[in-house]
Amino acid sequence: MLDYLWLIPALPFAGFIILAVIGARIPRPVAAAIGAGSVGISALVALSIAAAFITTPPHGHVYTQLLWGWISVGGFKPDIALTIDALSLVMVLVIAGVGFMIHLYSTESMAGEKEGYSRFFAYMNLFVGSMLTLVLADNLLLLYLGWEGVGLCSYLLIGFWYKDPANGRAAMKAFIVTRVGDTSMAVGLFIIYHNLGTLQIHEVLVRAAQQWPAGSTLAIAAAALLLGGAVGKSAQLPLQTWLPDAMAGPTPVSALIHAATMVTAGVYLIARTHVLFTLAPQVQLAVAVIGAATLLLAGISALTQWDIKRALAYSTMSQIGYMFLALGVGAWSAAIFHFMVHAFFKALLFLSAGVVIDALHHERDMFKMGGLRLQLPLAFWCFLIGAASLSALPLITAGFYSKDLILWETWTSASGGPWLWAAGLAGALLTSIYAFRMVFLTFYGKPHSEAPRQIANHSGLRIRIPLITLAVLSLIGGFVQLPETLGNLPLFSEFITTALPATVAMSSTSFEGTMQYFSGSVSLFGVFIAYIFFLYNPLYARNFVEKPFGYALHCFLYGGWNFDRLYDALFVRPFVLAARANKRDVIDLLYRLIALLHIVSNHLLSAAQSGLVRRYAFGLAIGAVIIIGMVVLR
């Protein structure tokens, strides 16, 4: 069964090629069937491979399939080869599974598009194919190919409604900001290849462990540069500014690319090259600190957003911050566990937000919503489940188990500690406040007077199935990893430890129980605060914002801590100024000189073409005299 591994990325690619070539000429249902079907079959193949992998694990819990040699230049021989182990398997299952759900949802939700229906599915299929290549890649170069492929698709899909220039600008911003990280990652790959002589991931990790002592400069450089790439792709500090603007794309795109899969590529990269990070403890600490800072910063910003999708985008940043925090303290399996659970509930949140947005005719302002729980019961329940899982409400939601694991391992891990744990806990409080702020603003209270009278509620089966599936997964997805205090069933982390090292922890179960009460009550307390400020008496919040200080603070936080302005002043404007000053490019002078030389000699030579026969004859005569003279007088 494992031999069919190549089918997993090949099917979406095939779907992309078909849709790209004949997409405009086939009827919409066929395009939808190809688009969603290719990912669906890919997900089925992934499921059966997972079954085969778990029942009869291959030797060493790794299976590699060599497809063909890619390049062979001297000693540089990267192959097109796929590798599956526990880590890849989880990623593949989530990407193909959640990807299929979102494709299915899109077949209905994108049906209103006048143009670009098959183009949408072509891009989406290309994205899924690239993402699967990324996680299945056997060497870092193929991983980089998938990495760039998903970046391209992100660009194409953010700018999907290209007729509005703002969307095009958002797409370019996402592309350029992530490019900064990608460049850093490319340099990291150069360092790795130059010093270790291979890009094959397993080989790199083995050789790095042998040749680089812990804390050596090379290990730190390589890990830091890879971290740069991860930070860019996963929208962490300091390259986080592109993600909120990326919400310009269609909602399924936000769900698939900018919440569930692509933005977690950085998490995957760090987990995949974990040995490098273990060898560079400073960089690993930086990962944790970046994660903690981002989760707080984004969580606070999420409190001030009025656009439901932007609020979810900040929430995504914050949740990926949790994953980075977990990676940074060496809680590898907790990070991957949270990735999986996050993919479920964040896709669910985006898709149910999409139902709301479509029902209100593309209204995204939460302050113009309100009281929608009766008109849109399905979206309400799904959003509520997603928000509950996001805020990690105890026991019943999957988010509780994953976030609790991260907090617990942050506390106990050798490289973690109370400070990082406190940041995570503060983030958990913020998370449940902003999550339920969204719920209360959107679904409770009185309907807004400006709200459209007509609520277009016609969610068909293809919207309901993904929503309900994801809602169920958001609730029960956590039961694969029960903490010691609650059943002690660490299936997930046992599975992941076949690929990643187990967390080094100093455990004491009794204490863990106390912590769980604590973090659980923090989540509930957050819901209570959200209730007080946004439902019970919204005036509290409004009065604060209307004061000058409160208003300034609100604007500051709304703009994502004004990072955009900072970068504008630090990089964009100096760059534009330099470009203006250098309008007549200095380096071009050299080339202009060459052009000038040619123009001058052209004028000289064309003057010689006088058209007068006698002058040509004169030239011949002189030439003959000179040559004969040279021969005679030699």
Next chain:
Amino acid sequence: MTSVPAEYGLILAALLFAIGLAGVLARRNIIFILLSIEIMLNAAGLAFISAGSKWGQADGQVMFIFILVMAAAEVSVGLAIVLQLFHRIRTVNSDEANTMRG
């Protein structure tokens, strides 16, 4: 029969060649240019003949006959071109035919 020294023939040939070249360069009338070219050809022929008689070789005369034939061909082609030129621009002034000026 006293033979003329070869040097005299060569000097005459050089003079004739110079006259022909001067004609080609100085004259505007294309007919005269053709005539001057004929003079130059004959100067070259004379040089061959003189050289051939000096070394007692028949090659010089062979070359002369060759030049004669070539001159005949050249004149026929040249006159045809002159006729065509006159047809086009209604003049035999070579400087007027300068449409190929760069």
